[in-house]
Amino acid sequence: MFKSLRSQLTTIWTILQHSFTPAETVQYPEEQPYLAPRYRGRIVLTRDPDGDERCVACNLCAAACPPDCIALQQGVREDGRWYPEFFRINFSRCIMCGMCEEACPTNAIQLTPDFEMCEYERQSMVYEKEHLLISGTGKYHDYNFYRVSGLAIDGKDKGQGQNEAQPIDVKSLLP
């Protein structure tokens, strides 16, 4: 009885001392919170250093996406490069988990520190490729998928990529 009474009085005193501690609140619209560089916010599609879009439309992001908010269609250009014919993210479903960024083999899809994307109409939350594509390289400045990959495109045959060995003829017995 006395023990609990003492505990209650201690509680009241502790709370009373909080009259003199400043509030923790960040007054949001006037006062912007600090967002870390790796904050997971609005999703963008980046370009490689040459200015070409990085996305190769492999669909791994769409497969990894838990709420299934990414939709895209693969196309092949005349020079052999793959690209998305359309790339659509429904941000009203997106949970900003970053699984697409982890899944992406070409560092194309990236999350940015921006969350202010409210809209009055639901349809406006659906972003098409032209809304998603940015002109820069995002977090990885030097990476270009077609330079390092073994895929043959116009002007670059198999085995000519950076750090890539010549292909081995598996049907030959020679070393």
Next chain:
Amino acid sequence: MSELGTIGFGLFIILAAVGGAATLTWFERRLLGIWQDRYGPNRLGPFGVGQVASDMIKLLTKHDWVPPFSDRVVFVFAPTAIVVAMMLGFAVVPFGPDLYVIDLNIGLLFFLGMTSLAVYSVLLAALASNNKYALLGGLRSAAQMVSYEVFMGLSLMGVVMLTGSFSMRAIVEAQTDLWNFIPQFLGLFTFLIAGIAESHRLPFDLPEAEHELTAGFHTEYSGMKFAMFMLGEYLGLILISCMIVALFFGGWLGPWLPPIVWFCLKTFIVICFFILLRAAIPRPRYDQLMTLGWKYMLPLTLFNLLVTGAVALTLKGG
């Protein structure tokens, strides 16, 4: 005061009490915010005081819905009962030597009777809602209010003994030399706890207990009817604070300042203390509430009564 003056003052008190209760909804949130290291509503108007007006507009324009499965007449009537009872309670509060609506020679009993009537509001609302959460809230409130009613009255009898009168004015005037909270600190302690339970505010808000019973007895209420319950609760808070000031802290007595200012100042501090209790103390379990009431508070009150009686007799007879 003349007849007309009394009526005018009564109307003024009602308006002031309702206005005070409305402002208190904002003030309480700001104060809780300060004690919980945040700001509370601070956007609308200076210090966010416009929140009161916007809340009022919201509640007034809400759909006034009566559930089809409820007992319609009682459902509509119930919220008014608590407001009327609490407002009547203000009639006997002595705000100053000449500032009161009526100086009944049973003023204290009248106050106790009016706060007891408030339980009907909660009970009827719970029964009329025809909802199991509301019913559970009503059950709790019935048990809580009945058991805390017992020592609420008894805790004030010490004050009555020292004064020898039930009249609120006489009680305040008897405190000229010594405020009652020194000889009657046990009475103050028990009355404080009973007062919180009576106005079913946190930490004794078991009838509502939103974490367990959605909203307890006012689960089915919305709009202005819900606002009436809130108004009743805040009126109850102000009334209990006024009573504590008048009974234990010398009412309007105090140096330099005019009596009404002293009364309001003291009431304000007591209200702040009630809000502090809300910020600090968690809600007890239902059986803990009953144990506290019957096993600790009631014996404590009886002990206080016995000692006060003995001392009063000795002083008088000696």
